[in-house]
Amino acid sequence: MIQVRLASQADLESLAGLFNLYRIFYGKISDESGAKKFITERMEKNESVIFLALSDGAPVGFTQLYPLFSSTRMKRLWLLNDLFVLPEQRGNGFSKALIEASKNHCAQTNACGLILETAVDNHIGNALYPKTGFKLDTEFNRYYWDI
Numbered sequence: 348m349i350q351v352r353l354a355s356q357a358d359l360e361s362l363a364g365l366f367n368l369y370r371i372f373y374g375k376i377s378d379e380s381g382a383k384k385f386i387t388e389r390m391e392k393n394e395s396v397i398f399l400a401l402s403d404g405a406p407v408g409f410t411q412l413y414p415l416f417s418s419t420r421m422k423r424l425w426l427l428n429d430l431f432v433l434p435e436q437r438g439n440g441f442s443k444a445l446i447e448a449s450k451n452h453c454a455q456t457n458a459c460g461l462i463l464e465t466a467v468d469n470h471i472g473n474a475l476y477p478k479t480g481f482k483l484d485t486e487f488n489r490y491y492w493d494i
Contacts, residue, residue, distance in 0.1 A: 349440055351448040354390075354397040354409065361406040362386055362399060369409075369431035396425075398448045400432065400441040408432035410445040412452065412461075422459040425452065430463075430472075437471070446479045464489065 354362055363383035371377055389395040389411070400408035411429040416422070427449055432441045453461050463481065465472040477483070 348403065349444045350401040350404075351398050351441075351444045352401070354399040356390060358399055358406065359383065359387060359390070362397065362409060365406060365409050365431060365433070366429070368433070369429060372431065395428075396452060398445055398452075400445050402436060402439075402441070407436040408441045408445060410449055412449055415462075417459050420459040423456055425449065425456075425458050425461045427461055427463040442475055443479055446475075450480070 360383075363379065363386050366386055367377055367379050367382040370382065386397070390397070394413070396412045396414075398410050398412075399406055408431055409429070410427060410431075413426045413428050415424045415426050417424045427446070430442060430445060432445075449461055452458075461481075463476065465476070467473075
């Protein structure tokens with residue numbers, strides 16, 4: 348049975364473990380203490396909203412949303428920055444359930460929308476997102492600046 352709920356401080360250990368695996372998936376070196384510190388700071392400072400997916404009570408995935416604002420629409424806009432499900436649980440509907448929880452959160456916070464980005468070669472994500480109502484932005488270029 349799929350269950351999705353808002354993560355709390357009580358979930359910190361399992362959430363940090365999932366977050367560490369998420370980072371490894373994206374080619375980063377394992378850093379469990381850094382992952383725990385990062386997630387703790389986001390929670391303590393109310394800088395993100397994290398939903399946790401559970402299977403029979405065991406954490407199997409998460410999504411993390413960051414608040415942004417749309418000046419032209421004069422409303423909050425949420426960035427779906429992180430989405431991860433354990434490899435052995437993929438294809439069981441957890442990603443879709445996490446996305447639906449994120450969409451519901453947007454509606455509950457009177458936000459104007461939810462945005463995300465993913466790598467061009469993320470074939471699973473690029474197949475999933477249109478199925479959950481996301482549309483590919485072909486009008487704007489995405490630029491970034493790194494320090």
